Amino acid sequence: MKKILVVLAHPDIENNSVANKVIVDRLGAQKNLEIRDLARLYPDFRINVEREQQALLEADTVVFQFPFYWYSVPGILKHWLDEVFTYGFAYGSTGTKLQGKRLIVSTTIGGPESSYQSGEYNSYSVEELLKPLQQTANLAGMTFVPPVLSHSMVYIPDVYNVKEEVEERAQDHFDRLSTAIGQRTELSCRSGSL
Ligand SMILES: Cc1cc2nc3c(=O)[nH]c(=O)nc-3n(C[C@H](O)[C@H](O)[C@H](O)COP(=O)(O)O)c2cc1C
Numbered sequence: 001m002k003k004i005l006v007v008l009a010h011p012d013i014e015n016n017s018v019a020n021k022v023i024v025d026r027l028g029a030q031k032n033l034e035i036r037d038l039a040r041l042y043p044d045f046r047i048n049v050e051r052e053q054q055a056l057l058e059a060d061t062v063v064f065q066f067p068f069y070w071y072s073v074p075g076i077l078k079h080w081l082d083e084v085f086t087y088g089f090a091y092g093s094t095g096t097k098l099q100g101k102r103l104i105v106s107t108t109i110g111g112p113e114s115s116y117q118s119g120e121y122n123s124y125s126v127e128e129l130l131k132p133l134q135q136t137a138n139l140a141g142m143t144f145v146p147p148v149l150s151h152s153m154v155y156i157p158d159v160y161n162v163k164e165e166v167e168e169r170a171q172d173h174f175d176r177l178s179t180a181i182g183q184r185t186e187l188s189c190r191s192g193s194l
Contacts, residue, residue, distance in 0.1 A: 004033040004181055005059035009066040009077035011039050018163060019108040019153040020067055022170035023177065027065075034059075038076045045076065047083040053097070056084070061102045061181060062142070064133070067153070068109040071122075071129045081136065090140040099141030105133055106177050107147065108170070110154030148177045 006027055010020045027035060036055060042048075056062065066074050073081075088095045107126075115122040116129075126149055137144040150173040155166045 003059045004061045006035040006063045008037045009074045018155040018166050019170045023174045026174045052084045063104045065106045068107045103137045103142045104145045105147040108153035109151045113151040
C-alpha cells in the first residue's frame, strides 16, 4: 500500500482552528496515512531531523497542510524545511532521497480568491506566491502536484465569515485533497458517506 505523509503546520489545531481542524479530522480516519503535527511534536522548535527524514523516506506522497500565513507557510514549516531538507538528503549529487515522491501543498487562505490577482489588494495569485515551494520540490526531484487551495477560510466571529460556511468549504477542500491524493473512494468509505 502506498503511504501518505501529512506534515501539519498549524500552531494549535485542537483549540484554535476551524478550517484545518475539519480537514485534519477527516484525514485522520485514513489508513496508510501518517499525520505529523509539528506544533505538538516540536513546541520548542527542536526538530528531530532523523525522525522526520525517516518519515519522508517511508512516504510516496507528502502533503504540506497549513493555514496560509503572511503569503507563505507558518514559521514552523519553514524551519522544518530548513532542518530536514539537507544537503545529501534532498539536494546535491547524493541528495536523491526524495526523488519521485509527490508533493501536495494543501493550504487554507483567509482572503477571497478575487483579491489574489494583479490590481487587487493581495496583488498576486496564490500559485505565484507558492513558487518557492514549487522550486523546492523541483530541486529535490519531487513531483509538484497542483496545490489544493481554499479561499475565505478565516473565521473571526462577527467579523469574517460564518463558521458553518467555513466548515463546508473545509469539507469541500478535504474532498479535493482526497482526489489529489488519489484515495477518494477509500476515504469516503471509511467516513461512511458511500
Ligand atoms: C499570523 C496569520 C497570518 C495570516 N496571513 C494571511 C495571509 O497572508 N493571507 C490570507 O489570505 N490569510 C492570512 N491569514 C488567515 C489564515 O490563512 C486563516 O485564518 C486560516 O487559513 C484559517 O485556518 P484555521 O481555521 O485552521 O486556523 C493569516 C492568519 C494568521 C493568524
